[in-house]
Amino acid sequence: MGALANQSFAKMNGIGNEIVVVDLRASSIPVTPEEARAVASPAGVHFDQLMVLQKPRLKGTEAFIRIYNNDGSEAAACGNGMRCVVRQLFEATGQTAVTFETKAGLLNCWQGPASDLYTVDMGAPKFGWQDIPLAEEFRDTRSIELQIGPIDAPVLHTPSAVSMGNPHAIFWVDDVNAYDLGRFGPLLENHPIFPERANITLAHIVDRDHITIRTWERGAGLTKACGSAACATAVAAARLKRANRIVNITLPGGELAIEWREGDDHVLMTGTATFEYEGRFDPALFSSVA
Numbered sequence: 001m002g003a004l005a006n007q008s009f010a011k012m013n014g015i016g017n018e019i020v021v022v023d024l025r026a027s028s029i030p031v032t033p034e035e036a037r038a039v040a041s042p043a044g045v046h047f048d049q050l051m052v053l054q055k056p057r058l059k060g061t062e063a064f065i066r067i068y069n070n071d072g073s074e075a076a077a078c079g080n081g082m083r084c085v086v087r088q089l090f091e092a093t094g095q096t097a098v099t100f101e102t103k104a105g106l107l108n109c110w111q112g113p114a115s116d117l118y119t120v121d122m123g124a125p126k127f128g129w130q131d132i133p134l135a136e137e138f139r140d141t142r143s144i145e146l147q148i149g150p151i152d153a154p155v156l157h158t159p160s161a162v163s164m165g166n167p168h169a170i171f172w173v174d175d176v177n178a179y180d181l182g183r184f185g186p187l188l189e190n191h192p193i194f195p196e197r198a199n200i201t202l203a204h205i206v207d208r209d210h211i212t213i214r215t216w217e218r219g220a221g222l223t224k225a226c227g228s229a230a231c232a233t234a235v236a237a238a239r240l241k242r243a244n245r246i247v248n249i250t251l252p253g254g255e256l257a258i259e260w261r262e263g264d265d266h267v268l269m270t271g272t273a274t275f276e277y278e279g280r281f282d283p284a285l286f287s288s289v290a
């Protein structure tokens with residue numbers, strides 16, 4: 001029958017990033033990529049990421065969270081999705097702090113500084129070419145050799161590369177809306193330099209405290225917001241010494257506050273999470289799923 005038939009879900013969004021949250025802590029059946037794609041199909045519930053809470057594997061954690069993109073692939077990190085999960089849990093239990101496990105490791109999350117804001121400690125970024133990963137050695141991933149368009153007049157070039165638990169490439173531009181990201185995004189996401197594909201972001205540094213971005217998400221396409229991309233961009237800009245370690249990021253769907261903390265190098269992401277509606281998956285949705 002599968003894990004999701006008849007299962008209740010919450011449709012939410014993290015500043016426009018479309019999120020579906022499913023609590024499967026009482027079940028031991030894993031969600032398959034085919035089921036995730038069936039949910040994302042036109043007859044189902046549109047999402048960028050499906051956040052699935054499974055039984056905790058580690059003491060002191062609330063759940064092990066698996067994250068599915070709408071193409072059925074799995075991601076280790078999803079900042080906006082985490083805020084949605086956290087809001088659901090806090091409203092149900094009255095908790096104000098929690099630790100989750102994801103494939104990227106342990107994530108501490110808490111409420112505040114205002115009651116409608118949720119902070120996720122996204123952990124420390126990684127910069128090594130094998131950690132991102134990139135297909136070939138780059139000693140300095142602040143700027144890697146990669147371009148798209150004519151060789152003598154590239155349209156986009158020399159991105160920064162960062163892992164926030166998932167791979168990101170950030171192209172620095174003067175106007176994030178001046179590029180056809182729907183066309184260049186898939187080409188760059190699947191470029192051979194990214195053996196595990198990558199999330200592709202266009203970023204404009206407004207000033208040392210403020211950056212504007214647009215993102216093409218690996219496995220999900222154009223989104224109104226990508227939290228891990230906001231974190232990756234903040235870190236990449238600070239590494240290039242073009243921005244401070246505390247910045248506001250403007251995304252098409254809203255604002256995120258990002259702090260790349262001194263000392264432990266962890267990246268803290270703060271923003272809102274919006275509840276839209278609750279529902280139950282129609283079993284017919286999964287009738288063709290093995």
Ligand SMILES: N[C@@H](CCC[C@H](N)C(=O)O)C(=O)O
Nearest residue numbers: 075078079080166226227228
């Ligand atoms: N929307 C997310 C990132 C989603 C994961 C990404 N598509 C991937 O496969 O790495 C966020 O808010 O961080």
